[in-house]
Amino acid sequence: MNRLTIRRINELNVLREVFNQTPTSRADVAKKLGLTKSTVYNIFTQLENDNLVYDIGQGNSTSSGGRKPVLTNFNAQAGYTINTKINSNSVSCMANWLDGSIIDHKEFPTEGKEASQQLLALYSGIKLMELDNSDLMGISVAIDGAVKNNQIVCAVKNDLANFDLVQVIQSRFNVPVIVENEANLAALAIRDFSDREIESAAAVSLFDRVGVGMIIDGQLYSGKNSQAGEIGNARYLGLGSSQPTALDEVGSDQAVINNLTDLKGKPVVIADIKRWYDLEDEDTLEVLKNFQASLSIILQNILLLFDPEKVVLSSKVLRAIPELLPEVEDVLSNVVNHPINIEMADSTNNDNLLGGCALITRSILELPKVELKFKKRTVPSVD
Template identity: 30%
Template sequence: MGMEQRSLNRDQLHDLNLKLVLQQIINHPATSRIEISHELELHKSTISSLYNTLMAKQLLTEIGQGAASNVGGRKPTMVTVNRDYGYTVTFDLGYRHLHATANNIDTTIIEYQRIDIVDQPITVMVAKCQAFLAKIASEVTTVNGLLGICFSIHGIIKDNQILQSPWIDMQDVDLVRVFETQYHVPVLLENEANLSAIYARDFSTDQPYRSFVTLSIHRGIGAGIILDQQLSRGENGRGGEIGKTLTLLGPNTAGQSVESLCSEDALITRIENAKQLEHLDRTAIIKLFEAGDRDTERILRQACSVVAGLIFNVVTMLDPQAVFINSPLIEGLPELMDEIRGDYQDIAQTDFPINLIPRTQYVTLLGGCSLITHHVLNLDDYELRFQQGEVAASISEN
């Protein structure tokens, strides 16, 4: 019995050390065995054996020589993750567009597409996803091909199932079952705001925060909550549904939900009503604001004060180190950030880091890519820092 017990533990230890070596190599994209052995405080022979295991799986690739140590001797061989090990695909099932990326295992973007799907049923969206997967499979050659799929959902997810999808009628389509059956890879579903938070955690190399909240302001408003590097989903996947919270500001707006005042759709509707116009979109609103339109300015400034109040409440409740905002509208009108920061300071009487997440069209996709990449490498609970998802190949819009 004793012997069996010991060998099991040795296997477990080997497995753990293997994960730690892979984590080191992902987080330090050009490193050497000697550096890994120093970092992990493991014997060189142990590292060599783990390294050989990862090489045999074709997970690593050697990238030439590093500098020799100051005492001379052989130059170390530098190593990085083998980009051609396989790829993942992430879909963001938006209301107006389906966004898709294929990413190498090191998260570089192979291809990004934005596909128009206004008023299309979920069955059409599924077919478009399958077409994208077929296109990538026919064009990309890697050791293992497709490794996993992630779906970003603008709704509530619990235990990898959709509990609520306010903008898209899912018509009893079980995405996990459909795609796992067809492609035989893991399929993960996650809430869009949570993926924004994962992006801010895993792709910002200079981001010093271990606890922060991201606010996603799109058709609705949601928050992704990271506390001590861990995503906090709440008991039923409803953590961060802050668009539903009530505003306490002003006689006209008290008791209304934040979402009904400040989501992008709400702002567009309010400006349309004020201007007696129809069919405005984000671009039109940005133009009106920049042209100094009084109604647009008034409505957007009021929204900034509501968002600042929301941030104040979030900071009071969760005590994060910072708040990030993911909003294409605010990205288009960055001066609104100054407004939000100023309003926050008026309420809180103190400064607090409130930052805009740049390149909004990639944020949830790269968050999803990180989630599925962690999963397929069996590194679900390991901290990984990816390089800012550089774009490896074509970016096309259909």
């Protein structure tokens, strides 16, 4: 290993410490990493020149006295990222500082279902999220589909795979672009925005279809073909049909909406489903029974195969009708003989955007696999 390699490793380790421990001091970083003070001081100077750290004043001296240490912060506002998701009828966009703090979050409708129209909405949304007085450092795009080597392999919107999405966005904004499966990004958000170290977790997305993102041994697991977690394709008997039925067809929010639309003969929204559930409408109860059965199958598989520390669910139906989840947990208690940690996501559409923020920021800082502590907070934008 040559000196330049060792120097770069030391630089990245120092940057990681400042990112995670901000505010900190040069002396504390040197002690934590076992580096000489001169090495750390030189690296801090370089990080200052790169606008990644800044001094904020003096801290308290130790009990034995001596000079007060100079405290240094990670400069989260050295730049920002824009993190997006292509939905069925809209594009979600979030602007974040480099520590993950949320600057702004908006939804932009799409004019049609074609991929070209969705990409136009994506481009317009990113343009509207740009800040005037700060540097855009990177863009992430969450999609409902499989991604390998930063290229779309397949997507729910079949024609989306016909576009080199990364090249399309990079050519317009001239910054690094990462595209990833939306459930995988939600799993990264569980790990990187947690207040404690997470070694194993599963993010279950039930929006347009069923998808699972998994953290195993602290890292995202996507499988040989980058299609791990595509459990919505699995078919089972006993889900409202005499034939084997795919979980996607009964177990997603969109499936519930589609099935009730067919039964009622008119467009249906989540508020309708909640109202009909409260009124004990027979059609609604039957559709939701199959939804619950599908969710029980999904969670049984996850808990028995991977035994994660926590499972986080993202679903508009479950947020509207939280009473559905305890009934599923009762079923699981007969299958899993230990306490289980199942939570609802804080919101229905933030986690995959936060995961995208963590992924692209790690790429920008060249810290792809180390533990980083991102901030889940909302802050005002720059003027």
